Amino acid sequence: MPYFPLFVSLADRDVLIVGGGAVALRKARSLSAFGCRITAAAAAFCPGWETLNAVCRTAALTGGEPWLWGTPWALVIAAAGDRALNLRVSDEARTRGIPVNTADDARACTFYFPALVRRGDVVVGVCSGGKAPFYTKLLRKELEAAIPPGDGALPDVLETQREAARRGGEEAADRLIRTLRTALDRDPDLSASQLQALCEKFWQQTENYK
């Protein structure tokens, strides 16, 4: 059964990552763009953690340590290189009703970590139902190439165009987006007011626009 992509706010929420290797770091990097506070706990941390705004606690763990569970975590990621530790962390999180991702066992996950493409507020998450992460990774690379970098500027300006887009119809609305993309492709530094002006010009030139 496929998993439903639930887009939730992590702003100002606490996330626990158990593990300090490359896999834990990749997940921490992905999460750090979403405004959560990250606490990582591991016996050792690989290079790269120092560039992240994460609280790193160095300790050999069994997963049942009371100090690990004193915080109301929004999410828990079990990504240590120790299967027994990851399973214990997964159990402890599930007992508390906390969504948990277990990096070495798809069956011990209550949610999967997606491959991500992010352009500002535009977020695409890819998942293969836990079956083929290397396929998920390829799809992510293809989507990276398909979604222009400038798309991150679109939601803020298009938010102001919803009524006009409804009145203009779907075909015109699609053309408006392509027009803005072309402009951003030429000049990625266009300001919000310049984009707004382009929208107004677009509608003035659009036939049948009432």
Ligand SMILES: C[C@@]1(CC(=O)O)c2cc3[nH]c(cc4nc(cc5[nH]c(cc(n2)[C@H]1CCC(=O)O)[C@@](C)(CC(=O)O)[C@@H]5CCC(=O)O)C(CC(=O)O)=C4CCC(=O)O)c(CCC(=O)O)c3CC(=O)O
């Ligand atoms: C269930 C899941 C749980 C979870 O969320 O971690 C899971 C589980 C496992 N992954 C394993 C291996 C690999 N995972 C990757 C890569 C990624 N894995 C990610 C997600 C997920 N992986 C979840 C399912 C997602 C889905 O439904 O598709 C991505 C999308 C997100 C991220 O981790 O950031 C990220 C790509 C990000 C990107 O590129 O954008 C690579 C490739 C690489 O690293 O280059 C390999 C090596 C190749 C291989 O083995 O296939 C193993 C075996 C471990 C072992 O044998 O030691 C398990 C355990 C198991 O399958 O039970």
Ligand SMILES: NC(=O)C1=CN([C@@H]2O[C@H](COP(=O)(O)OP(=O)(O)OC[C@H]3O[C@@H](n4cnc5c(N)ncnc54)[C@H](O)[C@@H]3O)[C@@H](O)[C@H]2O)C=CC1
């Ligand atoms: N889901 C995914 O995307 C992938 C998952 N994996 C799995 O993810 C896990 C981690 O992989 P890597 O980061 O490459 O491993 P790694 O060996 O580089 O790092 C393991 C980390 O776990 C910590 N650790 C291990 N036992 C511990 C203990 N008892 N107490 C505290 N810390 C402990 C180590 O200190 C280290 O920080 C492995 O189980 C691997 O099989 C591997 C590839 C991709």
